[in-house]
Amino acid sequence: MAAEHITDDNFDTAIAGDTPVVVDFWAEWCGPCKQMSPHLEAVSDELAGKVKIAKINVDENPIAASKFGVRGLPTLMMFKGGKVTATHLGAMSKQRIAEWIKESS
Template sequence: MSKTIPELTLDNFDLVMQSKLPVLVDFWAPWCGPCRTLSPIVEQVAEEMSERITVAKCNVDENQDLAMKYGVMSIPTLVLFRDGAEVSRTVGAMPKPKLVAEIEKNL
C-alpha cells in the first residue's frame, strides 16, 4: 500500500474532519478479530478510492473519548463523514463489495 492511513486522536480528529473529501473512519482495536479481518479491506478501499474519500483509523482503546463521542458501542465500526457530519455507519466485518457499495451510495 502506497498511502498510509492516518491514526486519529483527539489532537488531530478535527483536522482530518476538515478534509474536502468524505472521511471514512475505522473505529477498531488490536485485540478485535473482526477488526483484523476488516483492516486489509479498509486498506484496499483507501488505496482504490483515494481520489474520492479519505480513510482514517481510530484505535478505541487509545481514544475512548472519541469512541464515546461518536457512540461506538461495538467494533469494528465504520463511520462515513461528509462535511464533518455522519452520513453512514456500519458495524462488523463485511466483504469488500458490500463496503464499497455502502460508501458509493453515500458519496
C-alpha cells in the first residue's frame, strides 16, 4: 500500500483511528527527504495493515508542521489515536525506518 499524501485540510482525519500512522513531514527542496521517500514506500508495503504511512509537504501545508513544531526535515512522527507517540528527525535507511516503527508502535 503506497504512502498516502495528506494536506492540512485532512491531517486530523488521516491521523485518527486505532492504526498507528507515521507522518513524513517533507519538502520538494529537501535532498534527504527525496532519498528517504522510496524507503518509506517500501516499508508502507511491507507493514500494510499494521501501520499507515502518510506524507505531508510542509511548503504547501504549513499549518500541521507549525502545530507539531517541525523545525527540520525530514521529520517522522508516529501518531496513535491522533496523538504523537514518537518523533525522529533526519533521514534513515529502510531497515532503520522499519525498526523505528516497530520500536515506537
